[in-house]
Amino acid sequence: MKKPSMLSHVVTYAPEEPVHDAAIEDINKEAFGPGRFTRAAYRIREGGPHDRNLSFVALNADHVVGSVRLTPIRIGETDAMLLGPLAVRPAWKKQGIGAALMRASMEAARLAGHKLVILVGDEPYYAPFGFRRIEGHQIHMPAPVEPSRFLACELVPHALKDVEGKVRHACVVGLCC
Numbered sequence: 001m002k003k004p005s006m007l008s009h010v011v012t013y014a015p016e017e018p019v020h021d022a023a024i025e026d027i028n029k030e031a032f033g034p035g036r037f038t039r040a041a042y043r044i045r046e047g048g049p050h051d052r053n054l055s056f057v058a059l060n061a062d063h064v065v066g067s068v069r070l071t072p073i074r075i076g077e078t079d080a081m082l083l084g085p086l087a088v089r090p091a092w093k094k095q096g097i098g099a100a101l102m103r104a105s106m107e108a109a110r111l112a113g114h115k116l117v118i119l120v121g122d123e124p125y126y127a128p129f130g131f132r133r134i135e136g137h138q139i140h141m142p143a144p145v146e147p148s149r150f151l152a153c154e155l156v157p158h159a160l161k162d163v164e165g166k167v168r169h170a171c172v173v174g175l176c177c
């Protein structure tokens, strides 16, 4: 039997491309199951495409082992981004791949001039990347979201101040990428 080489464990990161779509769908299916289609964040993402320049894959050779996506949204009158899904293949978890994908996408969003990123997820995982609970805002997702899992990261100070309204895909309000 062929011995696994050191290279078999090397992971690289790259902006997402259409060729990765099928593998990403598979990873998200594995991570979130059929319930993913009813989630509030999925309902928003149905409204249009994600931004491939700000969405990243983790690759082992040509195989996608992790993925994160950012989608342009509007919250009331404010432009923002929605992060997710973030998922890593089970065999590749706990090696810092999720964190590296988070850093890549957040840094790309910052460099692209975005000010605010929101997501629905576990605060203990996302807090180290600057996400805090969205509290005291009238921000409405298209389906119920547990308040403790509704998080935002301000890429510029006070980006969340006075933000309120319905969260929709940017394409739905005519601001498509």
Ligand SMILES: CC(C)(COP(=O)(O)OP(=O)(O)OC[C@H]1O[C@@H](n2cnc3c(N)ncnc32)[C@H](O)[C@@H]1OP(=O)(O)O)[C@@H](O)C(=O)NCCC(=O)NCCS
Binding pocket: 031, 032, 086, 087, 088, 089, 092, 093, 094, 095, 096, 097, 098, 099, 100, 120, 121, 122, 124, 125
């Ligand atoms: C969440 C996920 C993307 C993390 O990927 P990863 O490559 O394993 O992440 P990292 O290696 O950067 O970090 C691993 C650490 O995060 C912790 N972690 C994983 N999921 C977590 C969660 N939901 N809440 C809190 N901590 C979590 C792990 O226990 C591990 O902790 P340790 O370093 O103390 O052992 C991956 O576990 C996954 O695909 N989960 C299923 C999909 C999912 O739930 N995505 C959304 C997360 S809310």
